[in-house]
Amino acid sequence: MSSKVISVDNLVKRYKELIALDHFSMDVDEGQILGLLGPNGSGKSTTINCILSILEFDSGDIKVFGKKMTPKSYDLKRLIGIVPQEVAVYDEFTVYENIDFFCxxxxxxxxxxxxLVNEAIAFVGLQDFVKFKPGKLSGGLLRRLNIACGIAHKPKLIFFDEPTVAVDPQSRNNILEGILKLRQGGATIVYTSHYMEEIEQICDRVIIMDKGQAIASGTVDELKGMIKKSELIRIEVPGLDEDTLSKINELKNIYTVSYEDNILKVEAGSGKHNVIDIINILQDRGLRLKKIFSEQPTLNDVFLEFTGKELRDDL
Amino acid sequence: MMMFKYSLKKTLSNRMFIFWSFVFPVTLMFFFHLAFSSIYADQNTIEPRDVGVIYEADNPFTSFFGTVTGRIDVLNIVDEDEETLYDLLGQNEIEGIYIVKEDIVEVAMCPKYSETDSMIIKTVADYYIREYDLVEQALTSGDMDTVNSMIDNLNSQTDYVSQKTGIYQEETNPYNWYYYATIVMGIMFQAMAGVNLVAELQADVGERKVAMRTSVSPVSKTVIVLTGFFSRLLVSIVISSFSLFCMDRFFDIPVGKRMPQLILFILASNMFALSMGEMFGLFFKGPVHTRGNKGTALIMTSVFLSGEMIATLPGMFERYLPIVNDINPATVLNFALYRLVYYEDLTSFYIEIVKIVLLTVLFLTVATMKLRRQKYASL
Structure with missing residues (x-):
């Protein structure tokens, strides 16, 4: 049984009239990548800052590695690494000096x-830039430096606060692969983002946040299973008869079936084998399939169903 | 040690800080040197005037006149006959001729004589005639002290600046005030290091929000603050010392001979500037460069009021609004340095130092309290 690395219970944080965190609770197991997904201002960064004790909160309880976290919990801080949302390095230092200083x-x-510094440099692939100052680095390289400064001391718990904002796709993939490697190395990771694709790609568990509350949590599949929105399947198949349509309609999880202009449209509920089940029926009847499309529900659909608004609207 | 080393590097890499605290003041002193270095000497040095003496009588009055004028610094007696002297006078080769009669001295000036020439040459004659009775008595009684005293008086009338013996240990020069004000300005700009120091502990202030990292690290805030403070203080002290060295060696402006007190001044003034910078960093609003700019504006105002541009300003305040000098940090620092260099009695220097130290303690206390309560993260 895995132990809890972070335990947050009923956290409340107010900024005057604004409630930034509204009785927010979460747990993170050892070796897990937990994704905090939500629009800007949903409370993701505030949650991290409260956990790290750099922000006071009004009520609630926070434990890290089973111990109460306070500003003077130096023994716990020694185990934690942070990769802040904005690149937090010294312009006066070179790449090597920055990592050496923070390490x-x-x-x-x-x-x-x-x-450790050399390992961190190799990990983020900055070997050719060790003598460069931050001002000479591109956005993607700066992000890598930002990560190296946060992980060089080999922390057991790492917070990534939107590390891929304004990063090109290639660098973004490198960063995500790096995070997966860190997990393989035994680190527990809390990852915040408003990019749902990233969350789906790397997180074991996801907490969807809005207005300081956890509106849903679970694995990506669990979250998608919580909503009614169906999977939309479209298959180009000529010569479909009524009998075949009714056979498809009888399948489990199928909501609606229609056929028009040689295109079969099926709306199905959550299920992993919907497409395969339909294809099996069509192939049994000797029908020739031309094109197959399947649109799965996204975390945005999950967010939409829970909050009535698009996740992307706030980006 | 690692933090101290990097903190030193950070401070030394801050070009704006180095410019305002060292490059700018030394450059300014260089231009002051070009502009002022000869003015004071020119104003206070009188070249000897070439004069001739024609005796039209032979008595003690005339014979002693020759003795007296031969010992006066501002006169260069040209020993020629009467005809030659008049020729030289007509060609403006000599400034004047004393015509010494039985009991009177007449003065003939050259055609292009100046008011200064006239004043000097006539003053000597007038003084001799006025004081001759005294000299005659002295000569009769053989009292040479009185005679020498009279000659000294004549020489001393050429000094325009009279100094109160016992107050000053160095010869004062009003233009030196500009140099001391510039040194103080450089020290005041060490405050920028104080602004940067506190910015590093405030995540929402720094250009790069490194405070987030330092705040979550296992290093206590006290260690971070003290390391930053003392590394910056070290740099500031080196810069101030080197600026004073430049002023003394290259621009010939005295720093006095009291090394312990000078070290005390450098230490106290730099600690004051750093603590003042911390206050700027903590109480001004906006990002770090905005806080720095506001601090710069205050420093420039303070330095201006201390006489950086108009050396007579502190004197004017002393007469009409002395409170300005008392509360203006740059003036307090200027007075401390000036009195250290020039005054024999150091009581007033120590009073200024006590003011500086008290303000420093106040600033550091307030800054520490404010920093301890600081909340770093923003929403």
């Missing part, structure tokens, strides 16, 4: 630090 806040031994 030095955790690791005093010079030799050990040197080894």
């Amino acid at each position: 030095g806040l955790y690791i005093k031994d010079k030799e050990e630090r040197k080894k």
Whole structure:
């Protein structure tokens, strides 16, 4: 049984009249990648800042590695790494010096630090830029430096606060692959983003946040299973008869079936084998399939169903 | 040690800080040197005037006149016969001729004589005639002290600046005030290091929000603040010391001979500037460069009021509104440095230092309290 790395219970944070976190609770298991998904201002960063004790909260309880987290929990802070939303490095230092400085806040031994810094540089692929100052780096390279500064001391718990904002697709993929590698190395990760594709790609569990509340949580499939929105299947298949249509209609999870201009349209509920089941029926009857499309519900659909608004509207 | 090393590097890499605290003041002093270095000397040095003496009588009055004028610094007696002297006078080769009669001295000036020439040459004659009775008595009684005293008086009338013996240990020069004000300005700009120091602890202030990282690190805020403060103080002290060295060696402006007190001044003034910078960083609103700009505006105002551009300004305030000098940090620092260099009695220097130290303690206390309560993250 995996132990809880983070335990947040009934967290409330107010900024004057605004309730930033409204009785928010969450748990993160060891070795897990937890995604916090929500639009800007939904409370993701506030949650992280409260967990890290750099922001006071009004009520609630936060435990990290089973211990209460306070601003002076230096033993716990030693185990934590942070990759902030904005690139947080010194312009005056080179790439190497930046990573060495931030790693030095955790690791005093010079030799050990040197080894860790070089590993971090290799991990993010900045070997060719160690003597560059941040001002000379591209946006993607800066993001990589930002990550290296947060992970060089090999933390057991890492917070990634929207690390891919304004990053090109290639760098974004590199970052996501890096996060998966860190998990493989044993780190527990909290990942916030408003890019649902990223969350779907790397997170074991997702908490969807809106207005400071957790409106849904679970695995990606579990979340998609919570909504009514169906999978839309379209198959170009000539010569379909009524008997075949009724046979498809009898399948489990099928809501509606229609056929027009050689296109079969099927709306199905949540299920992993909907397309296969339909194709099996069509092939049994010797029909020739030309094109097959399947549109799965997205986390945006989940967000839409729970909040009545599009996740993308706030981006 | 690692943090101290990087903090030093950060401070030394801050070009704006180095410019305002060192490059700008030294450059300004260089231009002051070009503009002022000869003015004071020119104003206070009188070239000897070439004069001739024609004796029309032979008595003690005439014979002693020759003795007296031969010992006066501002006169260069040209020893020629009467005809030659008049020729030289007519060609403006000499400024004047004393015509010494039985009991009177007449003065003939050259055609292009100046008011200064006239004043100097006539003053000597007038003084001699006026004081001759005294000299005659002295000569009769053989009292040479009185005679020497009279000659000294004649020489001293050429000094335009009279100094109160016992107050000043160095020769004062009003233009030096500009240099001291510039040194103080450089020290005041060390405040920018204080602004940057606190910005590094405020996630919503810094250009790069590094405070987020330092805040979640296992290093206590006290260690971060103290490391940043002392590394910056070290840089500030080196810069101030080097600026004073430049002023003394390259621009020939004295820093005095009291090394312990000078070190005390450098230490106290730089600590004051850093703590003042922390206050700017904590109480001004906006991003770090905005806070820095507001601080710069305040510093420039303070430096202006201390006489950086108009050296007589502090004197004017002293007469009409002395409170301005008392509360203006740049003036307090200027007075401290000026009095350290020039005054024999250091009581007033120590009073200024006490003011600086008290303000520093106040600023540091307020800054520490404010920093401890600081909430870093924004929504």
